[in-house]
Amino acid sequence: MNILEHRALRGPNYYSRYPTLIMRLDIGELEERPSDTVNGIVERLTGLIPTLQEHRCSVGRPGGFLERLARGTWAGHVVEHVAIELQNLIGFSVGYGKTIDTYETGVYNVVYRYRDEACGLAAGVEAVDFVTRLFNGDEIDMPAIIARLKAVRDAHMLGPSTASIIDAAKRRDIPFARLSEESSYVQLGHGHLQQRIQATVTWRTSLLGHGIADDKDWTKQILGDAGIPIPIGQICGSLDEALEAARSIGYPVVAKPLSGNHGRGVSTNLQDEQALRDAYETASRQHRSVIVEQHIKGEDHRLLVIDGKLVAAARRRPAHVVGDGESTLQKLVDQANQDPRRGVGHENLLTRIHLDEQSQRLIDQQNLTLQSVIAKDEIVYLKSTANLSSGGTATDVTDDVHPEVHYAAERIARLIGLDIIGIDLLAETLTRPLEEQAAAVVEVNAGPGFRMHLSPTHGQGRDVGHHVVDMLFPEGGDGRIPITAVTGTNGKTTTVRLLSHLLRHAGRKVGMACTGAIEIDNHVIMRGDYSGPQAAAIVLREPTVEHAVLEVARGGIMRRGLGFDECDVGVLLNIASDHLGEYDLYTLDDLARCKTVVIDAVREGGTAVLNADDPHVLDGQKWARGNIIFFTLDSDSRAIRQHVRDHGVAFTIHKEHIVMRQGRVEAEIIPVDDVPITFEGHARFNVANALAASAAGYALGLSIADIQTGLQTFHPTPGQNPGRTNLVAADGVQVLIDYGHNVPALEALDGLVSSLPAHRRISVASAPGNRRDEDLMALGAQLARMHDVMFICETHLRGRAAGEAAGLLRGGAAAAEDACELEIILDEHMAIERAFDEAQEGDLLVLLIDDIDSAIERLKGRRFPSATPVDGG
Numbered sequence: 001m002n003i004l005e006h007r008a009l010r011g012p013n014y015y016s017r018y019p020t021l022i023m024r025l026d027i028g029e030l031e032e033r034p035s036d037t038v039n040g041i042v043e044r045l046t047g048l049i050p051t052l053q054e055h056r057c058s059v060g061r062p063g064g065f066l067e068r069l070a071r072g073t074w075a076g077h078v079v080e081h082v083a084i085e086l087q088n089l090i091g092f093s094v095g096y097g098k099t100i101d102t103y104e105t106g107v108y109n110v111v112y113r114y115r116d117e118a119c120g121l122a123a124g125v126e127a128v129d130f131v132t133r134l135f136n137g138d139e140i141d142m143p144a145i146i147a148r149l150k151a152v153r154d155a156h157m158l159g160p161s162t163a164s165i166i167d168a169a170k171r172r173d174i175p176f177a178r179l180s181e182e183s184s185y186v187q188l189g190h191g192h193l194q195q196r197i198q199a200t201v202t203w204r205t206s207l208l209g210h211g212i213a214d215d216k217d218w219t220k221q222i223l224g225d226a227g228i229p230i231p232i233g234q235i236c237g238s239l240d241e242a243l244e245a246a247r248s249i250g251y252p253v254v255a256k257p258l259s260g261n262h263g264r265g266v267s268t269n270l271q272d273e274q275a276l277r278d279a280y281e282t283a284s285r286q287h288r289s290v291i292v293e294q295h296i297k298g299e300d301h302r303l304l305v306i307d308g309k310l311v312a313a314a315r316r317r318p319a320h321v322v323g324d325g326e327s328t329l330q331k332l333v334d335q336a337n338q339d340p341r342r343g344v345g346h347e348n349l350l351t352r353i354h355l356d357e358q359s360q361r362l363i364d365q366q367n368l369t370l371q372s373v374i375a376k377d378e379i380v381y382l383k384s385t386a387n388l389s390s391g392g393t394a395t396d397v398t399d400d401v402h403p404e405v406h407y408a409a410e411r412i413a414r415l416i417g418l419d420i421i422g423i424d425l426l427a428e429t430l431t432r433p434l435e436e437q438a439a440a441v442v443e444v445n446a447g448p449g450f451r452m453h454l455s456p457t458h459g460q461g462r463d464v465g466h467h468v469v470d471m472l473f474p475e476g477g478d479g480r481i482p483i484t485a486v487t488g489t490n491g492k493t494t495t496v497r498l499l500s501h502l503l504r505h506a507g508r509k510v511g512m513a514c515t516g517a518i519e520i521d522n523h524v525i526m527r528g529d530y531s532g533p534q535a536a537a538i539v540l541r542e543p544t545v546e547h548a549v550l551e552v553a554r555g556g557i558m559r560r561g562l563g564f565d566e567c568d569v570g571v572l573l574n575i576a577s578d579h580l581g582e583y584d585l586y587t588l589d590d591l592a593r594c595k596t597v598v599i600d601a602v603r604e605g606g607t608a609v610l611n612a613d614d615p616h617v618l619d620g621q622k623w624a625r626g627n628i629i630f631f632t633l634d635s636d637s638r639a640i641r642q643h644v645r646d647h648g649v650a651f652t653i654h655k656e657h658i659v660m661r662q663g664r665v666e667a668e669i670i671p672v673d674d675v676p677i678t679f680e681g682h683a684r685f686n687v688a689n690a691l692a693a694s695a696a697g698y699a700l701g702l703s704i705a706d707i708q709t710g711l712q713t714f715h716p717t718p719g720q721n722p723g724r725t726n727l728v729a730a731d732g733v734q735v736l737i738d739y740g741h742n743v744p745a746l747e748a749l750d751g752l753v754s755s756l757p758a759h760r761r762i763s764v765a766s767a768p769g770n771r772r773d774e775d776l777m778a779l780g781a782q783l784a785r786m787h788d789v790m791f792i793c794e795t796h797l798r799g800r801a802a803g804e805a806a807g808l809l810r811g812g813a814a815a816a817e818d819a820c821e822l823e824i825i826l827d828e829h830m831a832i833e834r835a836f837d838e839a840q841e842g843d844l845l846v847l848l849i850d851d852i853d854s855a856i857e858r859l860k861g862r863r864f865p866s867a868t869p870v871d872g873g
Helices: 028-032 041-048 050-054 064-071 075-089 117-136 142-156 160-171 207-214 216-225 239-249 273-284 329-337 357-365 403-416 465-472 492-505 533-541 554-560 588-595 615-623 638-645 684-699 704-712 743-755 773-786 804-815 828-838 852-859
Strands: 002-009 020-026 097-101 107-113 176-178 185-188 195-198 233-236 253-257 267-270 290-294 299-306 309-317 320-322 379-381 393-396 420-427 439-446 483-487 510-520 523-529 547-551 567-572 602-611 627-631 649-654 657-662 665-671 726-730 733-738 761-765 789-792 821-824 844-848
Touching (some): 002 117, 041 117, 050 064, 050 075, 075 117, 160 176, 160 185, 176 533, 207 216, 216 439, 239 253, 267 273, 299 403, 320 329, 492 510, 492 704, 533 547, 554 588, 567 684, 726 852, 733 743, 761 773, 761 828, 773 804, 804 821
Parallel strands (some): 483 567, 510 547, 789 821
Antiparallel strands (some): 002 020, 299 309, 420 439
């Protein structure tokens, strides 16, 4: 079998409302070998993966997939189920999948859910190899497969602290996006409502507070001045200073680097000069300045304060083992490290115990060696600090905190100035006030780890992640801004730009992405084709955006899915023949299903805006979620009358006015003639776009007055709607610039072109090469019917040889009944210049081009000759 393509659809898509993976799989000779021809396949497969018994498949009951397997199914279908179950076996609960045949024999689209993209992709690759071996009767090493997948999981998963915050956000339906695969940098929410975190540091975390926490001496100064008990100590720049400080303080002492975390370089309970010498060397590797301070007897405690409130407390104990009277110290350590809760670094609930110089020093102090047999119940400490990152354990004591200790912890957070703070406190117990016992705050931590509180070694776990989310999104907010997604075959860009204009005029800060640019609050930040999920992500990351208005093209949906999980308004403009034959979309019904992904993604309580004049759109309303608003040029259509009678909202034309209807109410908005982009009603396609934008604006809460003002002030100029029906006058020649590249678009444009008086109609046109031959021929014929002279160029070959697409356009144009003058000039700029040379006063130039700015610049100051007199005139 051969994987032809394998990619993630990261949002709602053609196959599912949820993130899925699609694998285009060529099963090769297995097309002739369904599963019922493989002896013992059910028994062997269930022996390797017993949990496949739970897969229902299309049969609809447990064991359904195995029934299909016994009856006979194809290898691609088996890959789907194995890819799903391999993810379940490494801890990702997924269940959805489907396998779809294509127009190519032996080639299937295998679609399946994922939770982690890297793991889902790896599971798919492993599944193909697994099923190949299964069908061929080869050996399959399941433990090795699971080990490889777990390695991928561990390399990509978020740490437990960040994961706890993300889990809490999910419960609140707050969207999130991982902004860096290499770190825990995550965005919660969208636009101006977003918050960002990096592990447990937030956008609200004070830089000053973080600096204080990172400087242990500064921390002690602030807390000591405020009456908080701290250990006596001194910053030392040399070993001699450290030895002098220890003599002054009195042994035992602690040595630790001035700045650091996770207990790195910290040594405690140093009883003599030699121990201090060794400890100083260890600490100085972490920082050139070393703190020497008194050793405080007592248990190590961590107090976690979030948003000024103590939310969890844990008692920590250094890495240790307990003797059994039979095993050596080395064997006890090895047994402890076999605990499945222990892992490397911070990814597991506990960390493996690593024996280092500090461990050896402690072992020596206890007159032991690694080969010593440890007496039953004897505790041997292997680290001097209780950090979980060095193998320590934790016991939850949140319910045992005395009110005075509780107050002191929250006061410390205020003194340091951190929104999330971990306070390391040495004390005999937390059940008594600090002043009644030997106790001291030894340090505080910005960005503290949550592991010890989430899943302590002993005691109740605390869901501390939700406190972070509640702090960042108070009063139940979900961090979502209104998203409007616009799709269809034609008119998307104009509708997106017009709706963005309506919202801006109503005072909203808009992030807009379309074919042509990304704009943030009317400022272009990127130029290019931004009608896909990447553009949506860019807009939703922008911190000032209050509304997102996004063009959604077929290609983006099929390649990656939508760039968001749900939208407030989904607009479906029309469905017409274009791009058929790509991504297995061969019919208008296929294309319609692709486009309806947008209205299927409308959130509960949102709105789908639908074109009631298009039969495919009207039929697609079965996929629409939320409320429905229709727009139509035919106010008397039966669908509209019924919808309005049922108190649905419709935007339509009545007596050449744009009106809104609902029940018996008809609200007049504006005469069509007063909407500049309609060219006094001659551009009926832009009348429809104006209706769609008005309906979407209404769904977003704009008033009738807001809509009226916006429609009046949006003009078909290169400044406001570049490349979309821009009409420019130049020395007696009218120049119409548009982007029509398919027959339905040109048929709609024809009404406007024919309405404009002209001696001759001269066109420069091209078409992307990824259209079918018949589509290019039909486009050429339509262009010929509309114009007297045509110059054909090429801009996007997209897999075709140079001149091939132009030749097909020419062939279609030449075969048209009303053939026009034709000339092929492949370079767009040269074709435009040739058209300029051809044009005379009174002509209409129709430029269906890409490089709008260059054409407009060359028009400036251009002089055109007077029209040649007609014989007998």
